[in-house]
Amino acid sequence: AFNLMDEAGLYDITQSDNKFNSSFEAYLTSYDVPFIFMNPSGDAFDQLTFAHEFGHFCNDYALGYENTDIDVAEVFSQAMEYLSLIYITDCDDLPRLKMVDSLCTYVEQACYAKFEQEMYRIPAQELSVEALCQLYERIATDYGLSTNEYFESIDFVTVPHFYTSPMYVFSYIVSNDAAMQIYQLELEKDGAGLRCYLDNLDNSEGYFLAFLESAGLESPFTDGYMDSVRSTFCEILEMPDMAA
Numbered sequence: 001a002f003n004l005m006d007e008a009g010l011y012d013i014t015q016s017d018n019k020f021n022s023s024f025e026a027y028l029t030s031y032d033v034p035f036i037f038m039n040p041s042g043d044a045f046d047q048l049t050f051a052h053e054f055g056h057f058c059n060d061y062a063l064g065y066e067n068t069d070i071d072v073a074e075v076f077s078q079a080m081e082y083l084s085l086i087y088i089t090d091c092d093d094l095p096r097l098k099m100v101d102s103l104c105t106y107v108e109q110a111c112y113a114k115f116e117q118e119m120y121r122i123p124a125q126e127l128s129v130e131a132l133c134q135l136y137e138r139i140a141t142d143y144g145l146s147t148n149e150y151f152e153s154i155d156f157v158t159v160p161h162f163y164t165s166p167m168y169v170f171s172y173i174v175s176n177d178a179a180m181q182i183y184q185l186e187l188e189k190d191g192a193g194l195r196c197y198l199d200n201l202d203n204s205e206g207y208f209l210a211f212l213e214s215a216g217l218e219s220p221f222t223d224g225y226m227d228s229v230r231s232t233f234c235e236i237l238e239m240p241d242m243a244a
Helices: 002-007 045-063 075-087 094-119 129-142 170-188 192-199 208-215 225-237
Strands: 023-028 033-038
Touching: 002 033, 002 045, 023 045, 033 045, 045 075, 045 094, 075 094, 075 170, 075 192, 094 129, 094 170, 094 225, 170 192, 170 208, 170 225
Parallel strands: none
Antiparallel strands: 023 033
16 A cells, blocks of 8 residues: 555645645545545644554555445544554654544544534524534533633534534544554554554444454443553553552
């Protein structure tokens, strides 16, 4: 996949003030190949961003753009980020940066998912800009995001998934769990997580729990499972594990 991307020039990762300020992977159906678009910001997070989009690239390359269910759509992109933490050696703080980002994923994307679900329940006659802003502000406050100095009640308008892929944002939460399990396998034994990743790149199972079972991964709903997730966060972020 990397050789194809490199030799065919199936990427644009140059920085430009005239480019769309975002990053994504898209499948070019006319050419039957994936493509990576990225507008880097010039910091260490660019490495994680590229790893994320290249994970999508590999998954689409292996599956031939066979659509999978939303539940697992972000597994290989997020897992590529995690695996890159082990193989990228020129940025010592990258693991901490990724763990902070991962914690944000659990909170922010859960907030977005809750907002999206409630948004579609608003009766048509009550739907307005003001109603959406009020709903988002209430839910963001419930999730503790309104205490962020960058919080604005209209933040949701910058989330493209609400317009292009309704009910997609929840994938970032459940997929992140599967991705972290692949990372934990790699931490426990060199090559184990990478092997799991490669073995399942063409796994077209779309249902989350069925995907986990087919990949030999564990359900996050198993009693006591989240303790291992918390321990991983605490170890890398150098925080005391109060439950240990």
